[in-house]
Structures are given as structure tokens and as C-alpha cells.
Amino acid sequence: MIELRELTKRYGDKTAVDRLTFSVRPGIVTGFLGPNGAGKSTTMRMMLGLDKPTSGDVRINGKRYDQLRDPLQYIGALLEAKAVHGGRTAYNHLLCMAQSNNVPKKRIDAVLDLVGLKEVAKKRPKGFSLGMGQRLGIAAALLGDPKILMFDEPVNGLDPEGIHWIRNLMKHLASEGRTVFVSSHLMSEMSLTAEHLVVIGRGKLLADTSMADFIAENSRTFVRVRTPEPERMRDVLASVGIRPVFEQDGAMQVEGMAPAQIGEMAAWYRVVLHELSPQKASLEEAFMQLTAGSVEYHAHEQGPTPDGRNGQAGRRRR
Numbered sequence: 177m178i179e180l181r182e183l184t185k186r187y188g189d190k191t192a193v194d195r196l197t198f199s200v201r202p203g204i205v206t207g208f209l210g211p212n213g214a215g216k217s218t219t220m221r222m223m224l225g226l227d228k229p230t231s232g233d234v235r236i237n238g239k240r241y242d243q244l245r246d247p248l249q250y251i252g253a254l255l256e257a258k259a260v261h262g263g264r265t266a267y268n269h270l271l272c273m274a275q276s277n278n279v280p281k282k283r284i285d286a287v288l289d290l291v292g293l294k295e296v297a298k299k300r301p302k303g304f305s306l307g308m309g310q311r312l313g314i315a316a317a318l319l320g321d322p323k324i325l326m327f328d329e330p331v332n333g334l335d336p337e338g339i340h341w342i343r344n345l346m347k348h349l350a351s352e353g354r355t356v357f358v359s360s361h362l363m364s365e366m367s368l369t370a371e372h373l374v375v376i377g378r379g380k381l382l383a384d385t386s387m388a389d390f391i392a393e394n395s396r397t398f399v400r401v402r403t404p405e406p407e408r409m410r411d412v413l414a415s416v417g418i419r420p421v422f423e424q425d426g427a428m429q430v431e432g433m434a435p436a437q438i439g440e441m442a443a444w445y446r447v448v449l450h451e452l453s454p455q456k457a458s459l460e461e462a463f464m465q466l467t468a469g470s471v472e473y474h475a476h477e478q479g480p481t482p483d484g485r486n487g488q489a490g491r492r493r494r
């Protein structure tokens with residue numbers, strides 16, 4: 177169990193983490209989500225005692241990180257795969273960590289085997305691919321057989337096979353009763369792995385909820401209407417107070433009406449329809465909506481607008 181209470185980190189006048197309070201429970205994978213710069217890495221670094229909070233605190237099974245004896249046996253983390261000493265062999269890198277944390281030597285072979293690096297145990301990580309580096313980082317995290325595991329953006333830069341492997345590993349670790357906390361800025365990726373979600377934006381807590389509730393609460397449903405007479409259809413909808421959103425190719429997104437109602441209205445006014453299909457907004461869209469006000473940099477993309485015109489391309493700071 178990891179517990180954060182009013183955790184805050186300021187760098188000068190920048191508040192990177194702003195009074196975060198939440199708990200990470202054992203037995204499930206908890207996804208830690210937020211747009212770039214939201215404060216995920218800073219929060220994880222404070223959880224691991226690598227950064228000092230400005231105020232508030234983090235407890236690992238009731239203790240602060242610096243109060244843990246042999247911390248690798250309580251909590252293992254994959255922060256950046258690059259953190260490996262390039263000159264030592266993979267085996268020796270793990271041996272150094274094992275010796276300084278009272279971890280039995282036999283665990284080294286066990287974790288190298290688990291992550292699939294047994295064959296290259298005597299090789300130096302500086303020649304490793306990104307995926308092999310991630311696997312070595314994970315071997316290090318698992319070395320002390322900890323009950324709590326943290327992974328910061330573990331699938332970054334991995335190929336589909338590597339992504340699949342990490343997903344299954346995290347689920348497996350959780351099924352063994354461990355606490356698994358994993359950060360990502362991709363909602364779609366998290367939806368395949370996490371049972372619970374903690375979402376932050378600009379350092380503040382935006383959501384602390386089960387994946388199922390997040391989907392139920394944030395998925396927007398609408399009906400896509402395609403017609404050769406968009407102006408007329410817009411007027412028909414306007415007559416009942418509905419303002420459709422136009423997509424780039426001229427299709428309309430209609431919220432607040434069932435497909436049958438729209439179809440009947442169109443028939444009544446003799447508007448030809450080419451498409452009438454119920455849609456559910458993707459989880460990625462729900463996540464972007466939730467965090468919309470907290471994104472540091474916005475790229476203005478061409479996209480649907482209520483009047484059918486497209487937004488200007490550009491970049492601005494909010």
C-alpha cells in the first residue's frame with residue numbers, strides 16, 4: 177500500500193505537484209495518468225525518496241522511504257532504463273544492487289530468467305536495445321522480490337511484443353497480491369492494463385476512480401449523421417434546440433437525441449440521410465476532455481467545430 181497525503185513539490189514559483197492525496201492498493205494495477213508535464217515523474221521520485229517534498233508526505237506500508245531497511249525488498253521501481261551503469265555486465269549491475277540491499281545472489285538468475293535476459297547476462301548494457309534496457313530495469317525492480325512495484329512510462333519506445341510482455345507482467349504481479357503503480361500519458365494503453373486510475377493535471381488530482389467508472393462517467397455518446405443536405409438537417413435539428421458538431425468531412429455529431437428520433441425527424445422533413453450511427457467517444461477522448469484545462473502546451477489541430485469551420489494550426493501556452 178502506498179499512501180500520499182497533501183504531497184506537494186515546488187520548483188521556485190512552479191508547483192509541479194499540488195497537494196496530492198490518494199492511496200495505491202495491493203492486488204490490482206493502478207494507472208497513473210496525466211498529460212506531459214502533469215507531475216507524474218516528480219510524484220514517483222518523491223515516492224522513492226529521490227526528491228524531497230516541499231510539504232506533505234508519502235508512506236510505503238506505513239513508513240517513509242528513508243525509514244525502510246533494505247528498501248529494494250519493499251518497493252522496486254523502473255524509472256529510466258538509462259540509469260544503468262554502461263560499463264558493468266548486466267549480471268554485475270544486478271549483483272551490485274543485490275549486495276547493497278541484502279538480496280540473496282540466487283535472485284539475480286531468477287530475475288534475468290524472468291525478463292528473458294539470461295543469454296546476455298555477461299554482456300554490457302551499453303550495447304542493449306531500448307527493449308533490452310527496459311527489461312534490465314524491470315529485472316532490477318524485481319530483484320528484492322518487493323510487494324510494491326512502480327513503473328514510469330514502461331512501454332515508451334517498445335515494440336508490440338515488448339508492450340504485450342510488460343502488460344502481462346504487470347497484471348501477473350498484481351495477481352500475486354502486489355501493489356503495481358504504473359504511469360503513462362496514454363489512456364488507451366492504460367485501459368488495457370489498469371483496473372484503477374489516478375489522473376492528475378498540472379500537479380492536481382483530477383480523478384481517483386475504477387477504470388469501469390471512468391469509462392461509464394466520461395464516455396461521450398453521440399449519433400453520427402451524414403446527409404447530402406447538411407444545411408437543412410442543421411435547421412431541422414435547430415428547431416428542437418440541438419446544435420450538431422461538424423466533422424471535417426461534413427458528417428455531423430448529434431448529442432442528446434436517439435438515432436430513431438433523428439431518423440423520424442429527418443423523414444418528417446424529407447431530408448435524405450446517408451448515415452445514422454450511434455457512436456461512443458474513445459477513452460482517449462474522455463481522458464483528453466478531463467485533462468483539457470491542464471495541458472501545458474496545446475497544438476491547435478484541424479478538427480470538428482460547432483459551425484463546421486476548422487481551427488487554426490498553432491501552438492500556445494495556457
Ligand SMILES: Nc1ncnc2c1ncn2[C@@H]1O[C@H](COP(=O)(O)OP(=O)(O)OP(=O)(O)O)[C@@H](O)[C@H]1O
Pocket residue numbers: 187190191192210211212213214215216217218219361
Ligand atoms: N528539477 C526540476 N526543476 C524545475 N522544474 C521541474 C523539475 N522537474 C520537473 N519540473 C517541472 O515540473 C512539472 C512536472 O514535471 P514531471 O516530469 O513530473 O511531469 P510528467 O507528468 O512526468 O511529464 P511527462 O509525461 O512529460 O514525463 C513540469 O512542468 C516540469 O517542467
